[in-house]
Amino acid sequence: MLEILQTPALWLTTTVAFFFGAVIGSFLNVVIDRYPKIQQREVNDAVASMTNHLIPPELACFYEHESKKRQPLSLALPASHCDGCNRPLSWYENVPIISWLLLRGKCRTCGVRIPGRVLWVELFCATYAATVVWFFGMTPFAVMACLVLFVALPLALIDMDTQELPDPMVYILLWAGLLFSAGGVSRVSLQTAVVNAVFFYCLLWSVSRLMPGKLGGGDVKLVAAFSVYLTFHNALYLLILSCVLGLVFVLGGWLANKLSRGKVCTKFYSLRIPFPFGPAICLGGMGVFWWQNIRWLL
């Protein structure tokens, strides 16, 4: 009887979680698209301010005028618009999942393609949040599990696009993990979390110094951030799994590249160029996180 009464409530909370996940996925699409552009603009501005004295006085006015003319760029501004025709999007073109399906992945004015990734990021976040709430309810653990994915997913995709792992996002993962440990949400004690972060940061930092160019600074910080959510042993498994996954990605990409005669994976995953390690760490981190928690909770 109790189960019958609980079922509608469970469906309701799961549906709410699905919509919440879709909205977060929509926001993450903005982060994935704009964060690298914002960082690039900041770098350009820093370089410009250092080289300002090299601009001849007769051109200085022109550059000042140009910099004032450019659009503001942040996660909030400019408002959502089509990249093809610059038209601001109506509210019904901004509904997560549904808008992409109704528009069939194209702008209704200029027909420019809206990447399929926009849809699957929203769908994946929605399904993940709904699944977590279905099995674990609206609990602090569900909040932690969702937060880990909502930070790891954009990190992996930004690294795929730019081979950069933005520090602020890695720090969110790290500090949230320490707070979850301090608050008792994570079963990993605060002491273990701090020891893991320090140990794995020092270990991988040393490796990156011994083998320059093989391991980026962002990768070092990302492993340390994920280790906060894991026991020491599981953090070691994360390290091993990430290396195995990295190797699988490189070999898979290399094979796809060969079989398609260069049409697939030409940008990344070639044996000749450095490849983004972030996706392997994020996938490995999510895998070990769930393996550890399912053993504890079920």
Ligand SMILES: [Zn+2]
């Ligand atoms: Zn358009």
